[in-house]
Amino acid sequence: MHLTASLTALTLPELPAGTASVDVYFDDARVWSIDVRERANGASTSQPVPGGEVEWPAALLPYLVGSARVSLTDSASGAELAGAETQFTKAPQRTRVIDASGATLVINKWGRLGVALEVMGDEVQTRIVQRAAELVDFLAARGLRPFVVGGTLLGAVRSQSLLPHDDDADIAYLSTHTDPVEVAAEAFRLGHAIAAAGYEVRRHSAAHLQLMFRDEAGALQHYIDVFTAFFTADGCVNQPFHVRDATRVDQMLPFGTVRINDTDFPAPADTEHWLTINYDKNWRTPIPGYQLVTPDATRRRFNNWFGAFNLHREFWDEHFSGDPLAEAREAEWAAGRWWLETGDAHAPTLIELGSGAGTLTRAFAAQRPSRRVIGADFCEIALAQASNWGEQHDPDHHTPPEYAHANLYRVTALALPHDVGVVGAFDLVANHLLEQLGHLGREQVWRLARMALATGGSARFTFHEKHAVDVTFEDPTGWHLSRAQLETEAQRFGLALTFRSLGGSREATGTTVSLAQPTAPYSPLPERLPMTSPARHRIKSRLRRLFSPSVSGIADELQHERDRVTALEHEIDELRRDSLRIAELTDVLEQRLTPAPGAEAPDALK
Template sequence: MPNGEPGDAARRAADVDRAVREARVSTASIEWAADATEPGAAIDIEVDGRRLWSEHLPEPLDGRRVVSWPAPLRPYLRGSGTLRVRASGGPVIAEGRYRFARERRRSLRRLAEAGTVLDKWGKLVPAANQELHDALLDGTERIVGELQAVGFVVAITGGTLLGAVRSGDILERDDDSDLLLYLGEASPTEVSLASYRVERLLIASGHTVIRHSDAHLQIMLQPTAAGISAHVDVFMGFHDRGVYSQPIHVRGDLPVEAILPITGIRLGGREVPSVADPEAWLAACYGPTWRVPDPAFSFETPIATRRRFENWFGTYDFTRHFWEARAARGRRGRRARGRGADVRHILRRTRRGDSVLDVGAGRGAAAAVLAGHRRRVTAIDFATTAVEAAVERSRGRFDVERVNLADGRAVLDLISRQREPEGTSVLLRDVLAYLPEDSRANVFRLIRAVIGERGIAVATFPDRATRRYEHLRPDTWHLPLSWLSAELHRHGLAYTLHRRTLRRTSAGVRRFVHISIHAAESSIESRRSS
């Protein structure tokens, strides 16, 4: 066809549309000239040739596409290099250079070189590989066998079932495996009780278990030879008056016949248990388009379903990943702040041999100081990275436990072990403001139960808001003294204010209060009269 003909012009226009756009990269966003690609297509963002995260192509804005940096990546916006936006599994859409502040210990380049990616939950994790997938297959087989041996009905579920149906293998980018424990017709209370039976069984079998809710347990597998950690999620599924529920996302009209009888399916060359109708379950979970791969997929649970599950089964790890990452970033050998006014307060009010409970102990700096003064210290935290660091620091001088303050049963168990005739003192360094109200209530029950006549509870926390507040960053939260007073009153407790100080923090300069918590006078009089 001669030059200038309509068909030639259409081809030239198509070639221009397929051309790689120039990406402009700033600390706020990545943007490039929009092409004709439909919004919603999956894209990968690559840094120096390595995928860092995936998401869906945004709607054009004034002829340009704009992708904002996810919050977990903002602390790493340092250094320089190349950034590409690629259609997932396809060609490069846009490319450009990034030039940020001088590179330091944390940077995009180092993050990419370490093989780290942002997963669908917004967490920075090691990128999946075959070694990780082999560990998942081994761990899944073991846990399935242990649960089946005591009569539980178990099947693969979630992304693990999706991979088995699509390709007979774990999905390429999956970094965990998912199991369904089907309880038949059951009430929410029966589901909660069953989850604790399962937890006890798994712990007795030598597993480390992290409780996400009363219907979701996470089993940590032993690290591989290369130090890669993996986990298996166990979700309770049940029918309640004909409606199928499987937290965290599935609730609807899925008949028992879609679950039972349990059948077999191939996964990574192994036979694993599956629900009776995998396609019906996948449609209930992922919707009618479940057959179409979507590397940027993330759950959008209907708010009514989310509220129902949270009210039934709780949420026990709302901020855990934040604190896990924070404890992991602490440099080995760095001299941590262990001799604050709160620690000195505890030392003045206790004697050698007295019991002290360090709540939210982090990497154990304060616990080490207290133990050095011959106090019998138990340090607790719910971030596994913090617990591991505290164990290393303790060298047997103080006890370290993982306790989730959101889990009322775990707190009651802690109370049973910490109650002593002389009382146990409690240190709450930078803790109370960073807890949800329900978790604080568990802390106040703990204090009321263990301090006795001689013990004391000492706390420091910010009591004023910061302009840097972010809902998903608990280090930006605050606790006004008026709120604290009302919450303490419900537990027969009161506080004494000792001092206010300014401190530079990750959320800016903030005012901290230093208080002690004790039984309210009315409670003391009531106890004496009885």
């Protein structure tokens, strides 16, 4: 078999019949696994799997330096299928994909680089199993019903061990609630309890917690995911972010037991059913390159019910992991920065949203030493770099700004001014944040802008009106927005926008926000009336006309119905999103108004 590799792609040879997954090695290190089942294109498993060119994942490209023996092995058997010495560049070194500590990195199921369990070693894997067992006990002690899921369950059923190509442990608990509001509120309470127990928690959604475990030096060693699972009235079991399928209660309860190494864990009563709805019918076959593909309807439902609080956070973590002031990196925000710096920010406090490495934040702090300046971001790495900049470059602490964590995908971000102790008027600025933020995150920006304006402050933002030539969903720095989009969004919150063109190849634009009218943030959804018999008759008549071949204008009828369906989908999205808003507000009230044990109740609760 002949294998070739270049700086852009790997050319696979024809593979033996029945091959489901192959591992790619550089010398003796696995760096990538490829699910090749689609290449068979439905052909019989007795026929060879066609070869062909496969582009390298973007995350691998910076590492293609020097030379390596590139080889291909069958993921199931470990047998080598092909190999060839490859020179990527003329650099006199072996190609290595490693992190700062020297650990081998591999492309994970999300297309990003990470450290797989097979590289972590037996000691770390043993620690992961022990910590997972401790978390199961912690959840059970709180009256919850924990069980293992995902790759952890798959490894236990297949080999009574952790999957070597996985990078974490997965635990869920089966809630007794069926309403998304109650499910989310319960999950928020659990998150606070886990954090109070001393764990480092990163919340991906209302129904997904990630617990981070670090070594003595503070470097991330591994993590354990904790998911919420629950039944809904339609007979489906749900485990965001991916699992939703018809399931009987007796397929879940009473829990059975699976073993990992020498430790027992609770598992669904019917593990085969769970693994099939989590993966597919081929779950018994090792496919390290398997990628979860969540149906759009399921993804949409879960995102609206429970949010997507972690959207692109890993991108920003990687983005700011290098030199925070690198020219190429800072150029993304430079266009239009001058316009914000020369604006009419007159309040005694200024908050910058999406402050990143803090370049603009520091500029504002230097402008007026008497002004309090606060930079806010949801990337902890960026916040740490911005905070440390003063220690390295301004030891005398001339006009030091402050920094705070704020996740705009959460309603709790609206507490930012209160949490940082803002009193009186404040100005709000954001430099190229709007177009690099999802629309649900922008809702919090508009609300914070209303707050700033209501205090007597100002609100000014910049954005790009043209996308980057190489724009992708994975890299939000290349995104753009139109003036019309922003005006439509702002109007929903009683805000008006004025624009100024700032130039540049991507048409940088500045917008000044003002209060249009003192209305509620939302225009209420139209009341849905019960479907009466005349209404049913009209629909039946329309359907008869729609499918009658003699009716002219059928294309218009179809488009009209599509528009109605789209409008209904948006209404359903908004109603589901209200579930999350209610749960988040409930969480805020409980956290801020519930007294600590032994403390007197706040006045608001008396």
